Amino acid sequence: MTTVIDGKAVAADVVAKVRVAAEQLIAKTGVVPGIAVVIVGHDPASQVYVASKGKKAKECGFHSIEHALSSDTSESDLVALVEKLNADPAIHGILVQLPLPDHIDAGKIIQTIAADKDVDGFHFTNVGKLGTGELDTAFVPCTPAGSMLLIERALGRDLSGLNAVVVGRSNIVGKPMANLLLNANATVTVAHSRTKDLPALCRSADILVAAVGRPEMIKGDWVKPGATVIDVGINRLDGGANGKSKLVGDVDYAGAAEQAGAITPVPGGVGPMTIALLMANTVVSAFRAAGQAAPR
Numbered sequence: 563m564t565t566v567i568d569g570k571a572v573a574a575d576v577v578a579k580v581r582v583a584a585e586q587l588i589a590k591t592g593v594v595p596g597i598a599v600v601i602v603g604h605d606p607a608s609q610v611y612v613a614s615k616g617k618k619a620k621e622c623g624f625h626s627i628e629h630a631l632s633s634d635t636s637e638s639d640l641v642a643l644v645e646k647l648n649a650d651p652a653i654h655g656i657l658v659q660l661p662l663p664d665h666i667d668a669g670k671i672i673q674t675i676a677a678d679k680d681v682d683g684f685h686f687t688n689v690g691k692l693g694t695g696e697l698d699t700a701f702v703p704c705t706p707a708g709s710m711l712l713i714e715r716a717l718g719r720d721l722s723g724l725n726a727v728v729v730g731r732s733n734i735v736g737k738p739m740a741n742l743l744l745n746a747n748a749t750v751t752v753a754h755s756r757t758k759d760l761p762a763l764c765r766s767a768d769i770l771v772a773a774v775g776r777p778e779m780i781k782g783d784w785v786k787p788g789a790t791v792i793d794v795g796i797n798r799l800d801g802g803a804n805g806k807s808k809l810v811g812d813v814d815y816a817g818a819a820e821q822a823g824a825i826t827p828v829p830g831g832v833g834p835m836t837i838a839l840l841m842a843n844t845v846v847s848a849f850r851a852a853g854q855a856a857p858r
């Protein structure tokens with residue numbers, strides 16, 4: 563029997579715990595966790611993400627502010643805003659929604675965010691901490707952190723000795739995912755567009771994470787029987803109900819579900835975890851700022 567991993571339920575559980583932690587912090591110290599979300603321009607998908615982050619932050623009892631800037635905002639003005647937020651004691655998490663317009667160097671903006679408010683986990687300091695296993699003081703990028711939580715819940719056991727294959731080597735998903743699995747004592751292989759015989763490699767995986775951005779690329783017969791399959795992909799295809807687009811992952815769900823021991827659906831798998839982990843990182847940041855031990 564294949565277990566369908568319910569990311570919505572796990573994410574709701576994470577958010578409920580964040581809310582309780584926030585209430586406890588406020589009661590004990592008066593510190594209200596604060597998050598600032600910055601968006602530049604009018605990309606419709608980004609606007610949807612930013613609105614849902616603000617809504618979720620309110621649900622968690624956070625102080626939440628949004629800076630919506632016009633697409634012609636200069637890089638220096640954006641740097642100045644981030645520096646102002648870095649210095650604002652009411653803000654514990656700063657998130658600059660990507661992508662940014664072409665005239666702004668996204669890397670420079672990310673590195674301007676104070677590492678101890680970088681709840682996206684993209685600052686070099688946090689990347690380095692994850693790479694060296696300093697997880698207690700790092701911020702881990704939200705999508706891989708959420709995927710890891712789903713893996714732990716699905717397997718309910720130590721990952722020592724398991725083979726993990728991560729398909730995709732981006733800085734925001736593939737590489738941090740590989741580091742998390744390595745920290746958890748899995749034996750990790752990272753595959754990418756130059757990897758030879760990807761199907762055979764995938765078939766060796768007890769844990770298979772797909773973060774490619776290619777609709778249904780990973781086929782059912784690439785999946786080892788009983789494997790845990792985490793599909794990070796979000797691809798919009800034409801042909802959904804009522805003329806809308808439909809969402810599919812990077813895994814051929816129907817085929818893979820016949821082989822897998824546990825698998826995440828798209829939507830309803832990894833997707834809801836990302837925003838939940840963003841809230842979790844923000845409350846942890848607020849605990850750290852208040853000199854309190856952060857909840858796990």
Ligand code: NDP
Nearest residue numbers: 705730731732735754755773774775794795796832833836
């Ligand atoms: P990127 O485009 O940054 O990276 C894609 C990776 O896939 C690259 O490493 C690339 O290899 C590799 N790749 C591309 N084609 C192939 C191929 N044919 N065979 C093997 N590897 C291949 O994507 P992201 O990491 O940002 O995102 C991956 C997916 O996850 C996307 O669908 C995205 O929408 C989704 N996503 C979902 C999130 C969520 O909240 N659930 C959050 C973030 C992303 P190479 O490096 O060699 O080019």
